[in-house]
Amino acid sequence: AQSVTQLGSHVSVSEGALVLLRCNYSSSVPPYLFWYVQYPNQGLQLLLKYTTGATLVKGINGFEAEFKKSETSFHLTKPSAHMSDAAEYFCAVRSLRNRDDKIIFGKGTRLHILP
Amino acid sequence: KAGVTQTPRYLIKTRGQQVTLSCSPISGHRSVSWYQQTPGQGLQFLFEYFSETQRNKGNFPGRFSGRQFSNSRSEMNVSTLELGDSALYLCASSSGLAGGLGETQYFGPGTRLLVL
Numbered sequence: 001a002q003s004v005t006q007l008g009s010h011v012s013v014s015e016g017a018l019v020l021l022r023c024n025y026s027s028s029v030p031p032y033l034f035w036y037v038q039y040p041n042q043g044l045q046l047l048l049k050y051t052t053g054a055t056l057v058k059g060i061n062g063f064e065a066e067f068k069k070s071e072t073s074f075h076l077t078k079p080s081a082h083m084s085d086a087a088e089y090f091c092a093v094r095s096l097r098n099r100d101d102k103i104i105f106g107k108g109t110r111l112h113i114l115p
Numbered sequence: 116k117a118g119v120t121q122t123p124r125y126l127i128k129t130r131g132q133q134v135t136l137s138c139s140p141i142s143g144h145r146s147v148s149w150y151q152q153t154p155g156q157g158l159q160f161l162f163e164y165f166s167e168t169q170r171n172k173g174n175f176p177g178r179f180s181g182r183q184f185s186n187s188r189s190e191m192n193v194s195t196l197e198l199g200d201s202a203l204y205l206c207a208s209s210s211g212l213a214g215g216l217g218e219t220q221y222f223g224p225g226t227r228l229l230v231l
Binding site: 036045046094103106 | 119148150157158160163170171205207213216217219220221222223224225
């Protein structure tokens with residue numbers, strides 16, 4: 001069965017510092033991996049996704065993530081945090097082992113930006 | 116293109132009542148998924164509909180049900196409301212199965228349900 005683990009329900013970084021949000025997945029077959037962001041009182045918005053090909057994926061707002069099969073990880077990074085990055089971030093996985101598979105979301109990591 | 120719309124945005128109900136939430140997907144999208152979001156449990160999958168057929172269902176009691184119409188609009192219904200049903204209910208649409216082949220889901224703003 002698929003699963004997603006996001007380490008740290010809350011992460012605080014200073015403005016201008018590196019952002020690192022961790023995501024580990026479990027999947028018996030190569031997965032599709034996603035990062036979504038949720039701003040207050042809004043729905044989720046896709047940041048980036050890995051399907052096939054290049055393992056380093058670039059997304060919107062300066063975020064990127066690297067798919068590491070050996071570590072079963074898909075950590076999200078941004079070189080320099082901005083106050084507007086304060087939001088909740090969700091990692092998600094889906095594999096297509098069979099037609100009944102569904103997308104699985106992690107529990108989310110709330111990112112706080114310190115001035 | 117218009118985004119995913121959900122109505123109503125806010126709702127207050129009392130225990131024992133029932134509620135129907137509506138979701139209009141992006142034009143051309145055939146998949147609609149529903150999620151319940153609470154501070155304690157996070158984002159939990161309710162069900163997914165594709166071309167009027169329920170394709171997947173999460174671990175929720177039978178009080179939670181849904182349907183999809185021929186125009187891809189979807190409704191979810193919760194009967195005999197309980198206090199624990201208070202949550203943000205999110206709807207998401209995609210052109211293919213959610214996440215399948217890397218499909219992006221587009222989320223609506225949600226319906227915030229408060230059960231008193």
